[in-house]
Amino acid sequence: MARLSPMDVYKALPGINCKKCGVDTCMAFASKLIEREMTPADCPPLFEAQYSEKQAALIKLLSPPVKEVVVGSGEKAIKLGGEEVIYRHELTYFNPTGLFYDVDDSLPVDEIKSRVSAIEDFGVDKIGRTLKLDGVAIRCKTGDAASFGEAVLAATETTELPLILCSHDSEVLEVGAEIALDRRPLLFAATPDNWEKIVEVALKNNCPVVASVPGDVEGLLKLSRNIRSAGISDIVLDIGTNTVGDGLAETINNLVILRRLAVEEELAEAMYPILGVPMVAWIDAKSEIDAGFEEATIAASQLLRFCDALILHSTEMWQNMPLLNLRLNIYTDPRVPVSVEAKLYEVGTPDENSPVFLTTNFALTYFTVASDLEAAKIPAYILVADTEGLAVEVSMAGKKITPEVIQDIFSKSGIEKLVKHRKLVIPGVTARIKGELEDATGWEIIVGPKDSSMIPGFLQKTPIA
Amino acid sequence: MNLEELLSSFAGADEIELENVTIDTEELILKVQQALIASGMPSVAGVGVSPELAPLEYKVPIREYKGSVAEVQLGATKSEGGTRKHVVKLGAQKSLYWFEGGIVNRPVVTFDVFDVAPPLPRAIREHVEDVWHDPAEWAKKAVKMGADLVTIHLTSTDPNNQDSSPREAAKTVEDVLQAVDVPLVIGGSGTPEKDPLVLEKCAEAAEGERCLLASANLDLDYKKIAQAAIKYKHNVLSWTSMNINDQKSLNRLLFDEGLTQDQIVQDPTTGALGYGLDYTYSIIERMKIGALKGDEELQMPISCGVTNAWGARESWLNNDAWGPREHRGPLWEIVTGTAVLMAGADIMMMLHPLAVKTVKDIILSMTGEKKSRNVRYEDWLTV
Numbered sequence: 001m002a003r004l005s006p007m008d009v010y011k012a013l014p015g016i017n018c019k020k021c022g023v024d025t026c027m028a029f030a031s032k033l034i035e036r037e038m039t040p041a042d043c044p045p046l047f048e049a050q051y052s053e054k055q056a057a058l059i060k061l062l063s064p065p066v067k068e069v070v071v072g073s074g075e076k077a078i079k080l081g082g083e084e085v086i087y088r089h090e091l092t093y094f095n096p097t098g099l100f101y102d103v104d105d106s107l108p109v110d111e112i113k114s115r116v117s118a119i120e121d122f123g124v125d126k127i128g129r130t131l132k133l134d135g136v137a138i139r140c141k142t143g144d145a146a147s148f149g150e151a152v153l154a155a156t157e158t159t160e161l162p163l164i165l166c167s168h169d170s171e172v173l174e175v176g177a178e179i180a181l182d183r184r185p186l187l188f189a190a191t192p193d194n195w196e197k198i199v200e201v202a203l204k205n206n207c208p209v210v211a212s213v214p215g216d217v218e219g220l221l222k223l224s225r226n227i228r229s230a231g232i233s234d235i236v237l238d239i240g241t242n243t244v245g246d247g248l249a250e251t252i253n254n255l256v257i258l259r260r261l262a263v264e265e266e267l268a269e270a271m272y273p274i275l276g277v278p279m280v281a282w283i284d285a286k287s288e289i290d291a292g293f294e295e296a297t298i299a300a301s302q303l304l305r306f307c308d309a310l311i312l313h314s315t316e317m318w319q320n321m322p323l324l325n326l327r328l329n330i331y332t333d334p335r336v337p338v339s340v341e342a343k344l345y346e347v348g349t350p351d352e353n354s355p356v357f358l359t360t361n362f363a364l365t366y367f368t369v370a371s372d373l374e375a376a377k378i379p380a381y382i383l384v385a386d387t388e389g390l391a392v393e394v395s396m397a398g399k400k401i402t403p404e405v406i407q408d409i410f411s412k413s414g415i416e417k418l419v420k421h422r423k424l425v426i427p428g429v430t431a432r433i434k435g436e437l438e439d440a441t442g443w444e445i446i447v448g449p450k451d452s453s454m455i456p457g458f459l460q461k462t463p464i465a
Numbered sequence: 466m467n468l469e470e471l472l473s474s475f476a477g478a479d480e481i482e483l484e485n486v487t488i489d490t491e492e493l494i495l496k497v498q499q500a501l502i503a504s505g506m507p508s509v510a511g512v513g514v515s516p517e518l519a520p521l522e523y524k525v526p527i528r529e530y531k532g533s534v535a536e537v538q539l540g541a542t543k544s545e546g547g548t549r550k551h552v553v554k555l556g557a558q559k560s561l562y563w564f565e566g567g568i569v570n571r572p573v574v575t576f577d578v579f580d581v582a583p584p585l586p587r588a589i590r591e592h593v594e595d596v597w598h599d600p601a602e603w604a605k606k607a608v609k610m611g612a613d614l615v616t617i618h619l620t621s622t623d624p625n626n627q628d629s630s631p632r633e634a635a636k637t638v639e640d641v642l643q644a645v646d647v648p649l650v651i652g653g654s655g656t657p658e659k660d661p662l663v664l665e666k667c668a669e670a671a672e673g674e675r676c677l678l679a680s681a682n683l684d685l686d687y688k689k690i691a692q693a694a695i696k697y698k699h700n701v702l703s704w705t706s707m708n709i710n711d712q713k714s715l716n717r718l719l720f721d722e723g724l725t726q727d728q729i730v731q732d733p734t735t736g737a738l739g740y741g742l743d744y745t746y747s748i749i750e751r752m753k754i755g756a757l758k759g760d761e762e763l764q765m766p767i768s769c770g771v772t773n774a775w776g777a778r779e780s781w782l783n784n785d786a787w788g789p790r791e792h793r794g795p796l797w798e799i800v801t802g803t804a805v806l807m808a809g810a811d812i813m814m815m816l817h818p819l820a821v822k823t824v825k826d827i828i829l830s831m832t833g834e835k836k837s838r839n840v841r842y843e844d845w846l847t848v
Contacts, residue, residue: 087754089747124787126739141847166846214842222521244823245837249830252807253564260526267523283840283848289792296796297823300803304746311845318788321779322800325739329804332743364740390706391740393776397655398706398734399684432625451778 003084003091004061006030012058014045033062036094065263066308067272068095069208069234071135071186072162078134080236080308081273086263089334096331098134098309099323100164102279104141105151112154115315120159124321127367131324137188137311138176140167149175156180164188164210164311170197177205186210186309188275189238192223199230208232210275214240217254221261221269228269236309237270241277241302244294248301251276255305273308282313292319299323303330339389340366344413348379352420355380355464357448357455358406359427360387360395369452376456381418385409392427401430403440410441423464427452525564532759533559534811535726536570537700537766539614539677540648546673546698550646553614555730555811556766561757568832572806574825575614575650576607577772577816580629580637581621585816586781588794592818600637601644608645610818611825616650616679617641622663623654631659631666638667642674650677650702650814657685661693668693677730677768680704683715691722702768704732707744709751713762726761730812732768737777738801745769749808766811771824774801775816795819803827 009030016026021042023029032038040046040062046055068082079095101119103112116136123130136155140148148167155163156179163185165176173187189212190198202209209232213220217239224235239254261270278299285291296319299310303326314320339361347370359369361384373380385405387395395401410416422443426434428450437445449458536557541547553573560566582597592610596602604615619634621627638651651667653660664678678694680702681687694701703719705711712733719729733748755763774780780797783790798820802813806827815821829835 087747087750088743089751139846143847168843168846217525218521218523221523225521240842242842243837243840244826245830245835246833247830247837248827249563249833253562256562256564257525261523265526269521269523277842277845279845279848280840280842283844284838292792293796293799293819293823297799297803297827300800301807301827304804304807316788317786318790318793318796321787321793322738322796325777325779326742326800326804329739329743330746334743334747338744362741388706388708390734391736391776393773394706394734394736394741398682399655399657400706432623451782453778453782 004034006034009033009058009061012054012061013043014051014054016045018045020044033058064094065266065271066259067234069186069236069273071098071164071184071208071309072160073182073184074160076160076162077184078162080275083306083308084263086259086306088330092333092335093331095308096327097303097307098162099320099327100135100137100162100309100311101133101315102137102139102166102311102313103151103155104139105144105147106141107151109150109154112151113158116155116158116161118315120161122315122317122320124317124324126325126328127364127371131321131328133315133320135162135164137164137166140169140172140176143169143172145169145172145175148172149179152176152179156183162186164309166311168194170194170201173198174201174205177201177207181205184208186236188212188311190223190227192219195223195227196230199227199232202232203230208234208236210236210238211272212238212240214238215242215250215254217257220258221267224269224272235272236275237272238275238277241280241298243280243283244297248298252301252305255302255307259306274306275309275311276302276307277311278302279311279313288314292316295319296323300326303327337363337389339363340384342384342386342409344409344415344418345370345382345384346380347373347382348377350379350381350418352418353464354419355425355459356383356415356419356423357381357425357452358383358385358430359452360385360390360392360401362387362389362391362395365391372452372455378456378459381415383409383413383415383424393429396430396432401433403433403436406437407440421464425464527565528560530560530757532757532761532764533557534753534756534766535729535764537727537730539650539675539700539812541673541675541698545675547675548642548646549648549674551613551648552675553648553812558753558757561753561809563831570811571832572811572813572828573613574611574813574815574821574828575616576604576610576612576821577616577618577814578603578607578641579618579620580634581626583620586775586790586794588781588791589775589817601640604641604645608647611821612647614648614650614812615641615645616652616814618652618654619663619667620654622659623656624659626654631663634663635666635670638676639670642671648676649674650679652679657682661686661689664690665693668697668699671699672697675699677702680732681715681719683711683718687715687718688722691719691724694728695723700728700730702730702732703765705734707734707736707741707748709733709748709755709763712748712752713760716762716765720762726764729765730768731763731765732770735769735771735773735801735805737774737780738797738804739777739779742801742804746804746808749805749810753809767809768812768814769802769805769810771798771802771805771813771820772816774798774820795823799823 013026066081066083166188189210211223261267281295342361387400425448431447534556540549540552554570557569621629681690682704780794795817802824
């Protein structure tokens with residue numbers, strides 16, 4: 001799909017520059033629509049009768065090839081899909097893969113509640129932000145609608161997180177959907193056997209629906225069309241998930257096929273978000289550790305192959321940290337610059353006795369060091385050298401962190417006038433060039449820890465001033 | 466006429482022709498459905514609108530590509546002038562995805578071995594502690610643990626390390642060649658003024674073995690390395706720092722030295738998971754797509770230093786809140802490896818045995834050599 005130009009979008013706007021959206025011109029508003037910084041709802045005149053044709057044209061124009069499906073309600077609702085491209089470098093990916101964690105209805109209510117709380121409370125800090133899980137998938141393991149209803153009730157009482165209700169039995173899903181009314185849960189799943197009944201439940205309760213046909217792309221596309229024809233517009237596709245082996249390769253191939261059909265061929269039946277279930281690793285698993293590694297491996301491969309939502313089992317930190325970091329990386333906007341300006345930065349209110357740290361201008365490196373110092377409440381200067389946006393280890397290997405580069409930032413920054421001492425703390429992995437840096441700066445070079453998280457302990461042992 | 470009346474008027478018709486109307490079908494279907502429910506009528510299927518509207522027009526989207534990736538052979542058998550029992554062939558893809566053209570040469574994993582071990586994270590140390598003072602023994606163990614080939618990093622040649630001589634480095638390479646029968650990657654110490662001398666001497670000692678000399682880059686005398694590769698029949702790793710234009714420039718310079726596409730492997734630098742992996746991922750995708758579109762400066766296999774995953778603090782830092790690092794560390798490397806593999810890497814330099822095994826399992830999944838466990842997908846609902 002060719003990227004929209006502001007002119008394309010402008011043609012579908014009233015074109016009266018009324019400024020009611022808060023932007024000076026309709027053309028500027030068009031740009032904001034394309035970048036998804038604003039939505040058509042921000043343009044009041046568009047909803048006047050005289051512009052109804054334009055309104056319809058605009059909404060059609062702005063619909064991405066992968067429909068954006070909202071699961072959940074309120075602040076914690078999550079948008080699945082909404083993607084425009086296959087390769088992130090062509091633009092960016094928009095809505096990070098939703099990570100849902102299972103809970104089953106055979107557990108006692110208090111255990112359900114504590115597991116749901118654990119999913120909600122899970123968080124890991126990463127450069128000043130917290131990486132979180134997104135939702136709860138409630139499985140009907142008992143096969144009993146009443147038990148399922150109790151589990152859904154327990155979950156809704158515990159969390160506002162989006163829910164996926166999981167059963168092939170429409171009666172079970174109906175009970176769950178009624179209890180979770182107004183929460184807009186995702187129903188898993190309609191299959192070629194049960195779809196008509198599931199669709200009824202979905203229509204009655206205004207729920208998005210997963211269409212599930214494992215391993216059969218054509219069957220899935222037909223089912224998706226049937227469901228759409230029956231009046232459901234919010235569909236999520238499930239092509240099945242296999243364990244590591246030839247089956248996983250098939251899963252991955254099918255994911256690529258589906259997304260290509262959506263984005264490159266705009267085949268209506270394929271233009272929906274895709275869901276994967278790495279939790280299959282837990283079926284007949286040898287051990288919890290084995291299952292944990294396999295689940296994470298499957299999840300990583302599906303996250304990289306366009307899955308917009310995943311259902312997982314393990315809430316272990318060691319397993320989820322890598323996945324959350326992968327999601328963070330892949331869904332980072334590639335248009336945002338890699339580097340920060342090479343200059344002197346201050347953390348807190350440093351004085352003439354504050355330590356001076358050296359690091360590189362790779363944005364993530366700088367923010368990591370700065371946030372570690374902030375967290376430890378250490379007022380300091382950070383000299384950021386121009387390593388062409390590379391991280392410390394890579395800069396060392398690639399000879400981007402050299403005495404010349406350091407000398408340059410040294411003289412430009414005026415650091416010599418700001419502190420009384422003459423000590424520069426360099427990253428541990430740059431120890432090799434300590435001597436050269438001493439010659440270049442005339443300062444005492446102190447080899448710091450390998451990781452900036454260790455700076456507080458390091459400063460206790462090695463006072464600067 | 467309200468919607469209900471409209472619909473009932475459709476009931477007996479075989480065909481309905483609409484003229485001069487624009488309808489958003491999705492919208493109409495939704496409204497019809499809502500009207501039906503509101504009026505207590507049976508579902509759409511019940512009023513004679515078949516859900517099977519039209520045959521589904523769908524073809525597996527397989528693309529035609531103008532270009533292809535060159536094939537690079539690492540290692541040479543006796544009849545080819547070397548002493549390797551196994552050779553490794555990289556690249557030769559004519560398409561982007563596995564289902565489009567099959568796997569021509571499966572991606573491979575090379576184990577990192579050091580002549581002087583750097584400080585390694587504990588999770589790795591415990592697997593190699595018994596051999597890490599002897600690169601030849603280390604190489605043997607690496608092969609036992611599943612390495613397709615071995616990379617010997619001559620870190621001791623660094624003037625700030627032991628400053629060992631090119632001649633001593635060459636001796637180490639000879640020892641490793643003796644110890645294992647897989648192809649070798651020969652790595653320097655990352656010292657621009659010395660690496661060309663070290664690699665030249667090692668290339669001479671390993672003449673005819675078709676090793677991969679790692680690496681030529683823009684900050685050192687790449688000409689010397691290229692000439693050594695040509696003279697002693699090796700391949701060259703063309704290494705740049707996350708910049709596709711630099712990568713093209715260096716490849717071009719290596720062509721100018723007389724190397725051909727089938728003697729070059731490219732390394733755009735691998736950022737660790739959480740620390741720049743996104744750049745690597747997208748650069749590899751762009752390189753592969755560029756190669757298949759016909760860009761001759763990018764049509765070489767791609768190598769990735771997956772070991773860089775261990776540069777991320779999350780892989781090695783002891784932190785109770787982060788869970789056991791003996792699992793966290795290898796998984797960090799596995800996820801980094803999975804990402805570059807799926808972006809299009811052909812050769813991955815790796816460090817942890819479990820990470821090597823897991824990434825190889827994914828590769829063997831692609832080729833079909835590893836079978837999935839026999840489980841029913843639906844069973845996750847009730848497991």
